[in-house]
Amino acid sequence: MNKYKIVIELLTIIYLVIMCYAGIYDWKTRYVKPWTCIVNYILALTIAILKGATFKQIIISSIWLAAFFYIAALIFIKVTKNHDEGVGGGDILMAPAVTLFMFDKGLIPIFISSLLAWLDGLILGKKKSNYETPMITYFFIGCIAYLFL
Numbered sequence: 001m002n003k004y005k006i007v008i009e010l011l012t013i014i015y016l017v018i019m020c021y022a023g024i025y026d027w028k029t030r031y032v033k034p035w036t037c038i039v040n041y042i043l044a045l046t047i048a049i050l051k052g053a054t055f056k057q058i059i060i061s062s063i064w065l066a067a068f069f070y071i072a073a074l075i076f077i078k079v080t081k082n083h084d085e086g087v088g089g090g091d092i093l094m095a096p097a098v099t100l101f102m103f104d105k106g107l108i109p110i111f112i113s114s115l116l117a118w119l120d121g122l123i124l125g126k127k128k129s130n131y132e133t134p135m136i137t138y139f140f141i142g143c144i145a146y147l148f149l
Contacts, residue, residue: 018043019140020140023138025136027054
């Protein structure tokens with residue numbers, strides 16, 4: 001039993017409330033407010049430390065998804081010559097907070113989030129040629145899925 005259980009649960013609730021806000025805002029505007037990324041990263045870092053994450057786990061958890069999104073964005077820009085679409089900066093900024101929040105079981109919820117976002121883009125993208133998938137909304141769904149694992 002972790003002696004910080006209550007603190008971790010309170011921080012998790014705050015994290016999820018901010019993530020929900022960011023997800024709804026992203027759904028409506030296709031924009032992510034930078035403060036939500038910063039606050040959620042600090043919360044996720046605090047939660048990971050209280051859960052006993054090592055420095056190595058924190059670094060690896062913080063970097064892999066953001067690096068993947070950043071590389072995907074660069075490839076998209078190179079291939080399509082389109083600088084306005086693809087993986088958004090807010091998605092890249094929020095990714096470390098999401099992967100760090102789920103550092104101990106992160107792959108399955110991230111896979112669920114990505115699959116739902118891909119399906120959303122596939123289905124709704126056919127209806128609108130300039131459709132942008134609200135990835136933060138799907139990150140939030142992945143965070144909720146994480147709680148049930």
